Amino acid sequence: MDGLSIQNTDGLDAPLSGVQLLHAPVLVLNLNYVPLNICTVRRAVILVGKSKAELLENHRGQLRTVSSLVEVPSVIRLDYMVKKPSLPRKLSKKEVFLRDRFTCQYCGKKAQDLTLDHVVPRRQHGSHTWENVVTACNRCNLRKAGRTPAEANMLLKKEPRAPDPNPYLILQNRTLLDEWLPYVPWSARG
Template sequence: MSINNPVLVLNQNYQPLNVCNARRAIVLLGRGKAETLIDGEEHIATVSRRVPIPSVIRLIYMVKRPLVRRRLSRRAVFYRDGFRCQYCGMKSKNLTLDHIVPRSRKGAHVWENVVSACTPCNHRKAGFTPREANMRLLTTPAAPRPNPYYIFHHRQIEDEWRQFMPWME
């Protein structure tokens, strides 16, 4: 259904902000809050005319977005660590999460205390710290830097959007 087509929303300075559906984009256009930069191939028929469904719109006003810290999740930790065990360096899709300071010792569930580990290394370390288990971390864990374009990394990007996303070229 064309009213649910994805539409790229750009800030006043042409920086990608978000993706909304065509219905929301048409409302923004109708209220004078945005302008169409690229029309899509489909149209919506109204009582008096055919309205092209936009593919890219730009807001008339500037929206300041705060940089948001990324939420801690298993998948995010595995991506941060490159799907590599942080103790032995083995690359694998079958990893576990390991707390450097174990939860049983009041270790926090935060970016700086969680790493990817293969099952053998995780069992070997068990409830010890890396020093007590005589194991060394390959990298010091840290929270990923805030990235305003993170919402686009795991999304289907339309061809006509690419000109507004320089990091993709």
């Protein structure tokens, strides 16, 4: 790839130099269009050249190689499925609210004043695990007050479980380019 040089940079506000462009980030989608990782333009051009990926978006113009012009990708999609072990989601207040769709698991209301409720209270040795925490509005939390749902005569909407692993973790703390956004669900855009 050392023979690559910039042909033009149509559509770029601040044109990147050839070397910068080769190292610019490209969003790599799995065969099923789920974001898989981020690679460099250099790597993406090789994958497309070897027909291992298809180019979905080009917002960067073209590169001239020794013998031809190649498109500069900003999003590519692999021609095969990569199975990736996904990391389990870390238990946090925010993740519990997300799992429960910001809805109180006792009264079913979407509320602003949500709290984290331990189904079996901590002082009754309830664990701090996905299976024992739910989203509760302030009112229900006060009503339940250190009791189990049975003791408080309250019903859970559904059994709490660990959520599916998040395939979009790779995009956390990354700057997302505008041309990537059609491939990234809003909920992953922290």
